[in-house]
Amino acid sequence: CSVACGSGIRQREVECVYRDQIVDASLCPESQKPKIQESCTLLACAFWDLLPWSSCSASCGSGVQRRMVQCVRGSNKLIVGERECKEEKPKTERTCERDPCPNAKLEIYWATGPWTECSQSCGNGTQRRIVVCHDHIRELGAEYCTQIEKPPNTRECNIRPCAQWSVGAWQPCPATCGIHHVQRRRVSCVPIGKKKEIEINSVLDELPEIDCDPAAQPEAVRNCGLKACPVEQKPVYGNWTTSGWTENMP
Structure with missing residues (x-):
């Protein structure tokens, strides 16, 4: 049967046989073909039967209910x-809350x-949170907690310093001519509030470069923009001489 309990179906193979050999189904009369499947009924499935919860075991305060x-x-x-029963067994016990007991210390x-x-x-920046007066059951008005020190509902926070790019002065070019010479300057990521222009070799409270915007990072190297150096003239020590032209061959 297709189920372990209750109602289902069962199936079987039906084949056409002639002289102890399986042959094509067209060789057997269709009207006499046995059923391939039929319904089946097993024992009824088991299930959890839940009786009503009992009354709360306490007339005030916290108690227990059972079923x-x-x-x-x-x-x-x-x-x-x-x-x-294949499913997980439901709970047979739970807590219950009644009105506070008279003169009970909550x-x-x-x-x-x-x-x-x-x-x-x-x-x-600032972080905030909710702080409310409470007992073991419900939220109360703040006047009930006046004798208890209230935790803060705000606090300062600082994920990371705010930063900006700071640059130093350009170093002098290393030559007076030549198109490939470059000059450099110091580029640092520093907390906002520091001077944006710094002296070379000055000491700063530098931050990691990832704290500054990489798209706005100033250049630290540039071409000096010098003219090409003049070509040095070689000294002349002689003159060119020529021989006579060759005559035509006979």
Whole structure:
């Protein structure tokens, strides 16, 4: 049967046989062909039968409720072993809350929520969270927690310093002529508020370059823009001489 319990179907192979050999189905009368499948019914499936919850065990404050959970089978709910029920067994016990007991000392405290993200992506920002007065059941008005120190609902945050590019003066060109000479300058990533122009070899509170915008990074090397050096003239020590032209061959 196609199921382990309840109603399903079962199938079988049906073949045409002639002289103990399987032949084409067209050689057997179609009207006499046996059924390939039929319905089947097994024992009814077992299931969890849930009885109503009992009354709360306490008349005030916190208590417990219980219920009976049985594994049964069929419409008449015949009780069977729990392993016959394949699904997880439902809970048979749960807590229940009644009104606070008279003169009971309740635990009252400040409940805090998670911190928000920092209000700034760099530099000084602020994080916030919810802080409410609470007991073991519900939220209360702030006046119930006046005798308890309230946790802060804001705090400062600084993910990373805000940064900018700072540059030094260009170094002198190493020559007075030549088209391939370059000059250099210092380019640093520094906290905002530092001077944008710095002296060569000055000491700064430098930050990693990834803290500054790479698209705005100033150039640190440039061509001096000098003219080409003049070609040196070689000294002349002699003159050219020529022989006579050759005569025509006879």
